[in-house]
Amino acid sequence: MPCLSGDSGSGSDDEGDDYTTDDEVGWEPPVDVNDAGLSRSPSPELLFPDGFLEEPAKLPPACPPLLTQLDIQELFIESYPDSRAGAPLLSQTNFTSDHQRYEQGIGRKTNIWAPFQSEIDWRIAKWAKMRGPSSTSFTELLAIDGVCEKLGLSYRNVNELDKIIDQHLPSSRPPFKRQEVIVQGRVVEVYFRDILQCVKALYGDAEFAPYLKFAPERHFKDETKQEQLYHDMHTGKWWWSIQTALDKNAGPGRTVIPIIISSDKTQVTVFRNKSAYPVYLTIGNIPKELRRKPSKRAYILLGYLPATSLEHIKNAASRRRSVTNLFHTCMRHIVKPLEVSGSTGVVMTSGDGVERLGHPIFAAFVGDYPEQILVTCSISGYCPRCTIPRQRVGENTEPHPLRHLRSILEALQMVDEGAAAFVKACKEAGIKPVFEPFWANLPYSNVFLAITPDLLHQLYQGVFKHMKAWILEAYGTHEIDARCRRLPPNHNIRLFMKGIASLSRLSGQEHDQISRFILGLICDTPLPNGMSSVRLVRCLRGLLDFLFLAQYPVHSTTSLQLLTDALDRFHQNKQIFIDLEIRSDFHIPKIHFLNHYVEVVLHLGTFDNFNTEYTERLHIDMAKDAYRSTNKKDEYPQMTKWLERKEKIAKHESYLSWIRSGEHPPLRTHWIPPGLNTARTLKLTKHPSVNTVKIPEVIQRYGATFFRAALCRFIVQLKNPHLSGRRLEDAVDSLFLGISHVSTYHRVKFLQYDSLTDVFSTADSIHAQPARKDKHGKDVNGRFDTALVRINDSEFSLLDTRVAQVRLVFTVPEKSADYLFEGIPPKDRPRHLVYVEWFSPFGTHPDENCGLYKVSRCNVEGGRLASVVDVRRLVHSIHLLPRFGRIANRDWTSSAVLDQCPSFFTNLYSDRHMYQLFAA
Numbered sequence: 004m005p006c007l008s009g010d011s012g013s014g015s016d017d018e019g020d021d022y023t024t025d026d027e028v029g030w031e032p033p034v035d036v037n038d039a040g041l042s043r044s045p046s047p048e049l050l051f052p053d054g055f056l057e058e059p060a061k062l063p064p065a066c067p068p069l070l071t072q073l074d075i076q077e078l079f080i081e082s083y084p085d086s087r088a089g090a091p092l093l094s095q096t097n098f099t100s101d102h103q104r105y106e107q108g109i110g111r112k113t114n115i116w117a118p119f120q121s122e123i124d125w126r127i128a129k130w131a132k133m134r135g136p137s138s139t140s141f142t143e144l145l146a147i148d149g150v151c152e153k154l155g156l157s158y159r160n161v162n163e164l165d166k167i168i169d170q171h172l173p174s175s176r177p178p179f180k181r182q183e184v185i186v187q188g189r190v191v192e193v194y195f196r197d198i199l200q201c202v203k204a205l206y207g208d209a210e211f212a213p214y215l216k217f218a219p220e221r222h223f224k225d226e227t228k229q230e231q232l233y234h235d236m237h238t239g240k241w242w243w244s245i246q247t248a249l250d251k252n253a254g255p256g257r258t259v260i261p262i263i264i265s266s267d268k269t270q271v272t273v274f275r276n277k278s279a280y281p282v283y284l285t286i287g288n289i290p291k292e293l294r295r296k297p298s299k300r301a302y303i304l305l306g307y308l309p310a311t312s313l314e315h316i317k318n319a320a321s322r323r324r325s326v327t328n329l330f331h332t333c334m335r336h337i338v339k340p341l342e343v344s345g346s347t348g349v350v351m352t353s354g355d356g357v358e359r360l361g362h363p364i365f366a367a368f369v370g371d372y373p374e375q376i377l378v379t380c381s382i383s384g385y386c387p388r389c390t391i392p393r394q395r396v397g398e399n400t401e402p403h404p405l406r407h408l409r410s411i412l413e414a415l416q417m418v419d420e421g422a423a424a425f426v427k428a429c430k431e432a433g434i435k436p437v438f439e440p441f442w443a444n445l446p447y448s449n450v451f452l453a454i455t456p457d458l459l460h461q462l463y464q465g466v467f468k469h470m471k472a473w474i475l476e477a478y479g480t481h482e483i484d485a486r487c488r489r490l491p492p493n494h495n496i497r498l499f500m501k502g503i504a505s506l507s508r509l510s511g512q513e514h515d516q517i518s519r520f521i522l523g524l525i526c527d528t529p530l531p532n533g534m535s536s537v538r539l540v541r542c543l544r545g546l547l548d549f550l551f552l553a554q555y556p557v558h559s560t561t562s563l564q565l566l567t568d569a570l571d572r573f574h575q576n577k578q579i580f581i582d583l584e585i586r587s588d589f590h591i592p593k594i595h596f597l598n599h600y601v602e603v604v605l606h607l608g609t610f611d612n613f614n615t616e617y618t619e620r621l622h623i624d625m626a627k628d629a630y631r632s633t634n635k636k637d638e639y640p641q642m643t644k645w646l647e648r649k650e651k652i653a654k655h656e657s658y659l660s661w662i663r664s665g666e667h668p669p670l671r672t673h674w675i676p677p678g679l680n681t682a683r684t685l686k687l688t689k690h691p692s693v694n695t696v697k698i699p700e701v702i703q704r705y706g707a708t709f710f711r712a713a714l715c716r717f718i719v720q721l722k723n724p725h726l727s728g729r730r731l732e733d734a735v736d737s738l739f740l741g742i743s744h745v746s747t748y749h750r751v752k753f754l755q756y757d758s759l760t761d762v763f764s765t766a767d768s769i770h771a772q773p774a775r776k777d778k779h780g781k782d783v784n785g786r787f788d789t790a791l792v793r794i795n796d797s798e799f800s801l802l803d804t805r806v807a808q809v810r811l812v813f814t815v816p817e818k819s820a821d822y823l824f825e826g827i828p829p830k831d832r833p834r835h836l837v838y839v840e841w842f843s844p845f846g847t848h849p850d851e852n853c854g855l856y857k858v859s860r861c862n863v864e865g866g867r868l869a870s871v872v873d874v875r876r877l878v879h880s881i882h883l884l885p886r887f888g889r890i891a892n893r894d895w896t897s898s899a900v901l902d903q904c905p906s907f908f909t910n911l912y913s914d915r916h917m918y919q920l921f922a923a
Contacts, residue, residue, distance in 0.1 A: 027488070027500070027784070027896045032481045034890055079228070081221040087256040088246050089217025091357045098356035101175075101209035102661045105654070108173035115662055118171035120157045125659075127156065128164055132652045137632070165648065172651040176204045176303060179643035184332060186325055189315050193333045194639050195306030198284065199340040202260060202363045203351060205286050205303060210657055212354030215288045217258050219243040224559065234557045236261050236287035239608045241366060245447055249362060257348060258359040261287030261366035262341065265302075265618040266334075266374055268310055271630040279626040279642075280308040282337070283618050287366060291556075291612045297620055300653060304625045304646060307639055308333050327437055330377055334441035341365060346446040365448040369613045371460040372592060378442075379406075379450055380434040386592060387454045388599050390433065397594035399574050400567075406433070406451040415443060455613035456600050462550050463514040465593035470546055471503070471517060473585050477539065478525060480504035486524045486887055489895045492786055493882040494768045495914040496520060498897060511616065519912050522547055523884025526853035526908060530583070538579040540852045545572030548854075549597065551918045556611055558604050565922070570597055683753045683766055685875060687835055691746035691814065692772075698743060704773040705747070705811045706787070707838045708866040711740060714815075717836070717871040718823050741822060745813040747771075748835070751877060766916070769880045771809045771837075784898035791878040791920075792839060801921060804878055806858050806909060807839035808901060812874060835874040840867040842907075855884070855908040856921075879917060882910035 083089075099107075109117065119125040131141050138161040145151055151159050158164040177200035182193050205211070216235065219242035224230035236242055242259055249257040265283045270276070284305040285294055294301040309329060316322040341363055351361035368378050375387040384393055391403040414432035418425045418439075429436040442450040475483055484502025492498055497516040499506070506513070522543055530536045548569035555562055580586040604610070625646060633641035701707050715738045719726065726734055748771075755766035774785040791804045814835055815823065824832045842858040849856045861868040885895065885904040895903045911921035 027898060031485060031488075031893065034893070078232070079223040079226050081223065081228070083218045083220065083243065083246060085250060085255055088219070088250070089258045089359065090256055091359055092256075092350070095358045100356045101207050101212070101354040102658055103356070105173055105175065105658050109171070109658075115659070118167055121155055123154055124157050125655075127154065128158070128167075129652055129656060131161070131164065132168070132649055168648050168651055172655055174647065174651060175208070175654045176647075176650050177201060178647060179306070181640075182333075182336065184309065184329065186313060186329055187316055189313070191309040191311050191329070192639065193306060193309055193336070194643055195282075195333075195337045196304075197340065198305060198337055199344055199349065199363065201284050201303045201305060202262065202286060202361075205284075205301065206260060206288065206351050206361065207354055208300075209354035209661065210299065211289050211293065211301070214290050214293060215353055216290070217288065217359065219246050219259070230560050232557055232559050233563075233604050234609050235290050236366070236608045236612055239604070239606050241452070241606050242287070245364060245366075248447060253346070253348060253362070256360060258351065258361045260351065260361045260363040262363050263287060263367045263369060263613065264305070264338075264365065265369035265615070266308065266378075267370055267615070267618060267622070269622045269626050271627050277630070278310040279630065280310040281622065281626050282306050282308060282334070283621055283625075286363075287612070291609070295611060295614065295617055297617075297624065300650075302618070302621055304621075306333075306337055307642070324435070327377060327380070327435060331380075331437055331440045335439060338365070338441055338445065342444050342446065345448075362447075365442060365445045365450075366453060367455050367607055367613055368450065368453045369455055369457070369615055369618060371457055371615060372465075372596075375454050375457075379454060380429075380437045380440055382433070382435060384590075384592060385433065386595055386599075388451050388596070391595060394590065397589040397591045400570055400598050402598070408449045408451060412443060415440065452606065455607065456553070456596065456603055456610050457613075457615050458553060458610055459511045459615045459619065461593045461596055462553065463511040463518070466546065466591070466597070467514055467518055467550060468509070469591065469594075470543060471514070471521065473580050474521065474525060474539075474543070475504050476585050477530060477580075477583055478528065479531065482890065483524055485891045485893065486885075487520075489885060489887075489891055489897055489900050490520055490523070491789075491883060491885075491897060491901050492770075493788065493910075493913055494765075494770075494880050495917075496882050496910075500897070518547060518550060519914070520882070520884065520910060522853055522855070522912065523908055523910055524887075526850070526855060526884070527886050528889060532583075534583070537852050538576040542573055542576035542579060544852070544854055545569050545574075545576065547912055549573060551912060551915060553600060553610055554915055555919075556609060558609050563601050563604060567601055570600075683755050684763070685877065686752040686754045687748050687812070687874070688750075692749040693747045695744045696747050696813075698745075701745060701747075701811060701813075705771070705838075707811045707869070709869045710811070710838055710871075713838060713869050713871040714836070715740060721824070721833075722826060740819075742815055742819045745811075745815055748812040748814075751809075751812055751837075751874065753879070767880050767914070769809050769877060771812050786898065787901070789842075789881050789883050789901065790839075791881050792837075792872060793876045793878050802845060805844055806842040806881055806883070807870075808842070809837055809839055809877070810869075811838035812836075813838070833873040833875075836871050837874050837877065838869060838871050840869045845909075850908070853908065855911060857886075857906060858883070858909060859906040879920065880913075881917065882913040883907035884910050 114120070116122055116125045119128060135141055136144075142160045145156070145159055150156075158167060177196045179194045179196055182195065184191050184193060206215070216237040219237050221243070222232040222234070222238050224232060233239060242261065245259050246257070249259065263285045266280070268278055268280045271279045282305040283302045285302045289301050293299045311329075313322050313325050313329070316325055345362050345364045348360045348362050350358050352358050368375070370378065372387075373383075375381070376383050376385075379387040381387045384396070385391070386396065386403075389403040389405050390407075395401070395403075411432045411434055414428040414434070415437075417428040420428075426436045440450070442448055442453075480502070481504075484504050487499045487502045490496065490498060496519055497513075499517075503517055509517075522540070525536065525543070526540055528536060530539070546569075549566060552562060552566045552569060558566075577589060581588075600610070607613070626642075629642040629645050630638055632645045696704075698710065701710050707713075712735070715735045716731075719731065719734045719738055723731075723734065750772070751769040752765050753767040754763040756763050769788045769790050770786045771788065772786050775783050777783050787808055787810055789806055789808050792807045793799070793803055794805050795803050797803060812835060814820075820832065841861045843861055845856045845858070883901065884907055885891075885900050886906045886908060892903070909921075911918050
């Protein structure tokens with residue numbers, strides 16, 4: 004799922020979640036002592052004595068960047084045994100690429116911008132269709148005297164521009180067709196495209212040519228083949244088994260084209276309850292890293308199904324049956340071309356001009372639970388994949404056989420025996436009596452195996468949503484909200500300063516954010532009625548582990564076992580909610596479907612292949628914006644034409660990029676998922692946030708109490724790494740710093756590179772900024788984040804790091820640096836330094852119930868144990884969860900809790916990278 008972080012990740016160095024004093028001071032209900040027990044703060048743990056630190060300053064300052072995903076240096080690939088699988092046709096002699104075919108269609112001669120007159124003529128057309136205002140507004144702009152002449156435009160209004168697009172830009176994707184369907188006397192319309200031409204358009208797009216997969220593979224971590232890896236669809240068992248079946252039935256040399264279909268009804272208006280029912284299509288040959296980016300256009304709108312509820316049918320049961328049959332009738336008409344092409348094959352040309360004999364085969368359906376029930380003709384309340392009885396749904400992880408496709412098809416064939424026999428046969432098979440489901444005649448397809456997990460609706464908007472409500476009922480809304488207001492800020496954590504109990508209609512992103520800290524709200528708190536909270540904490544931890552593991556972009560044999568163990572822990576401890584009389588049962592289909600997650604990974608690859616969040620995002624472009632472009636009357640012809648024009652503009656932009664580059668994107672002989680090896684880069688701004696900060700101000704405003712002594716110690720140990728004991732102390736005391744000021748930086752960023760878009764994005768950041776006033780003159784609290792700091796340079800593990808609060812990120816004046824680092828080669832001199840205050844080391848084991856490590860402040864005489872380290876030793880920001888005890892101390896505030904609370908839990912759920920680091 005995407006991260007809605009508290010930090011925007013863009014803009015100036017000082018941006019972030021800034022909370023004024025007014026934000027943190029507000030009315031709260033009084034503490035109910037009778038309900039929660041005596042109010043007390045957690046007792047401080049024993050502090051470590053002087054000298055407990057393993058001499059971090061003795062270590063070399065440089066620290067290599069950490070891998071943020073699975074650290075796989077070598078990937079062992081086992082290819083399909085028959086090398087003819089996915090091979091090009093031997094009979095092909097001419098190779099004409101997608102862009103070359105497009106160039107022939109456009110008839111370009113000398114003008115690179117044709118059919119437009121100039122670059123500005125093209126760019127304004129592109130802006131008007133992709134980013135611009137309404138058609139009326141654009142026409143009014145062009146009607147201003149002199150605008151068209153001075154810009155040299157070849158069109159004077161929207162109609163003329165549309166005429167150029169319609170007549171002179173070739174269409175790379177098929178046009179929409181309209182079909183009428185009569186349902187009990189009422190005519191409804193379905194708009195759709197030729198599905199086979201849509202598949203060819205995606206398969207033949209030049210943008211995807213370097214990355215397409217044509218044959219199944221088995222990926223392993225190394226040559227021992229003990230740890231198998233799963234990510235894209237070609238690494239799963241489905242593709243391998245289908246390839247084997249094609250080799251046996253149709254002959255060798257075939258290319259499997261997995262068809263992924265998604266459908267979901269969506270609102271296109273805020274008022275008037277206007278809906279659209281889009282159906283989307285993509286293919287599994289395109290890697291998931293491309294499919295998940297809307298800008299790559301790897302999904303194509305297959306059609307608009309009728310969104311009617313058939314209100315004219317008065318009988319409710321008859322209306323429900325009619326709606327189901329209408330859906331399958333429309334979908335059967337749309338997918339019918341796959342019946343022959345999937346069995347016999349059809350010649351497909353990829354974007355580089357290479358022809359292969361492709362078999363488009365329905366492989367996966369992406370949708371929420373109501374759509375899954377509709378597609379499989381199942382009965383609501385049951386599992387769409389397996390035969391588990393209704394009374395057993397959600398109770399445990401006991402496996403049940405999958406629905407038997409052959410027996411269900413036999414039941415559907417009973418329609419010729421009369422209505423009574425048909426209904427009885429369907430009831431015995433566990434499905435609704437639907438006349439010819441759309442998947443019944445699709446070759447090599449099993450709709451029940453095609454149903455995929457839905458992380459957004461099943462986990463975040465389903466099981467976790469239930470869990471959050473149960474926890475609020477168990478602990479009370481006032482106490483949970485009070486703890487939410489006292490969490491310290493972090494780049495990956497959104498602070499709910501008004502609590503979470505009163506929120507309504509939460510989105511998946513908001514549930515994602517709540518999942519990152521909810522365990523810390525209750526992990527050391529007994530239940531109000533005196534019952535032990537151990538089972539509840541373990542149940543929540545099991546669900547959170549399952550949720551975070553499910554989001555891995557690459558799964559292995561080990562991670563799938565961890566996924567199974569996490570689900571077992573959830574089921575073993577969920578009885579606590581029945582004992583608390585919060586639930587009477589767990590007959591929730593979304594809980595049951597978690598049992599199928601592992602088998603889906605083995606079968607089709609990881610869940611980001613089928614994330615409904617991607618298609619939810621497509622609703623904005625292909626349904627909502629398309630509807631807004633119309634005059635709201637007979638909207639579907641206008642919507643489809645608007646989309647066709649946008650697709651033509653996008654294709655033309657791709658062609659012009661190819662013309663300017665002079666060649667296709669470089670071919671990749673070996674696709675390695677970006678999730679396998681993704682390094683982060685530490686980044687600071689070119690210029691400091693404050694250029695001159697005097698040493699007394701460093702101590703007063705930034706809280707760097709032992710700044711001089713810590714910097715002296717760092718320099719001495721950098722020059723003389725073998726000094727220790729009394730000799731080290733004497734050298735530190737005798738060093739003369741000779742500096743009166745430093746330059747400070749208020750933010751350290753960790754950038755992550757996306758090789759597909761050639762863009763760096765902010766994956767994490769650490770703030771170290773003192774209190775200030777905002778532009779309205781209000782006081783803004785200071786923010787000094789906590790971070791993981793590497794303390795030695797051995798092979799990296801969690802025990803090689805320590806938690807520290809970053810108080811100051813600085814550089815010394817250049818002239819002083821020459822004096823202080825004299826004798827050290829320029830390449831080894833640290834440029835940016837960090838003043839940190841240490842927390843206690845990680846223990847041998849985390850807490851046995853919540854799985855979190857406990858840390859506390861390390862105090863010394865006169866203050867806190869502190870050091871100066873090289874900025875390259877910062878590994879990652881880390882979120883600390885206060886140990887609230889039975890009742891949260893109402894004197895604590897979010898901005899000051901790191902100073903007010905004596906001990907904390909380390910939050911391993913702040914983001915996926917932190918979770919993997921702690922779980923390793």
